[in-house]
Amino acid sequence: MKYKMQDKQNQLIERITHEHLVVGVDIAQQFHVARAVNYRGIVVxxxxxxxxxxxxxxxxxxWINHLISKANFKTAIVGMEPTGHYWLNLSKWLYNHKIDVVTVNPHLVKKNKENRDNTQSKSDIKDALVIADMVKNGYYAFIRPTSESFEQLRVLMSNRDVIVKRLVSSINQINRWIDVVFPEFRQVFKDVKGKGAIATLRLFPTPSDLQSLEPQDVIDGWRTVMPRHAGIHKAHILIELAKHSVGSIxxxxxxxxxxxxxLEEFDLATAQLARIEKEVTIALKQITFTDKLLAIKGISEISLAGILGEAGDLSGFxxxxxxxxxxxxxxxxxxxxxxxxxxxxxxRGRSRLRRFLYLATISLIVNxxxxKALHTHNVQVKKIKKMKSIMKLIGKLARLLVGMAKRNEAYCPKKLQTFSPIAA
Incomplete structure (x- = not known):
């Protein structure tokens, strides 16, 4: 069955009837503004x-209940922009009080500002009215309430992004420090994140700390912080490089x-990242269909957690x-x-979800x-550019994940073989 977006758009428009009070809310940090219209756009x-x-x-x-009783409406639908995090508490509160809550795209709100009065004026009251107009015209999306497990994944993966940025920042700054103080250091340790490199930076950070030492002294120092060390040969090279270093003194x-x-920032970020990823593993086990999705070779726990954290329950799509x-x-x-x-x-959507779908597809193409066969067929037989092939496979991955989640079925490799092995 082909999926047609126009069918969904028609359903959204038809859902707003003469029985609906359509409310638009302009979201802010401290004070929100609400306006109401009927299904024809007449202000109420x-x-x-x-x-x-x-x-x-x-x-x-x-206020909503008063307007409903005054104008003989039967129900209300409230639309709002997902502005930062300020809209979350209001949307959940209204949802818990049995009020339909929808969101509108902030970009479309900006595009539709002149529809009401044919001017470029902007105010909170006007924005709320524009949002209400967009909802009655069907330009909205339902808020999909998520269970505890999906909400936990969303928070954990958002936190993980912050920690990864801090970790990468600390590594970059350590690299800069080495370039200034001991640029020859990388001739011994290619990766400054490695255990040997970090241990050496803790024990003998500057060339002057190494110049007067013997190789055995370096070995003894390494043994105090790690059971397996780089060896006496690297210790000898490190000392010789320190004696002729051009780094700042x-x-x-x-x-x-x-x-x-x-190094303290690096240790903290590393420990926090390990703890977050452990919690992510626990949260994934609480979702029924994740074991089947993880059985797909090439899908990692982090990629799947990122997709589920942003998308929520895939069976709802x-x-x-x-x-x-x-x-x-x-x-x-x-x-x-x-x-x-x-x-x-x-x-026009969730950037973090795009990123994890892309990374998951790249991993699938490799592993x-x-x-891998589909990508090779696209590139070599159909002569599709590599990036376009990746985008096509992201679509296939999306359909695969949603289908498996809706039917709670296991991964079947044969369903992906859309061409004969000879043609590939």
Missing amino acids: GDPLTFENNEDGFASLLE QATAAYKLHLEQL AHGNSLLRHAGLHLAEASSGKWKGQIVLSK NPEF
């Missing part, structure tokens, strides 16, 4: 400004303090293409008459025989 009631706390939320609910004490703090739209990986075309514009990815 006066604007409401309310605080970002329980009393403010209760005043919004009272000024402000040695300040450089040592700087390196000590960088109607089709793999819905997951692609959620990630902003659907195609956008600009053409008019005889002029045909370039078809590009819209990138999974079926995906």
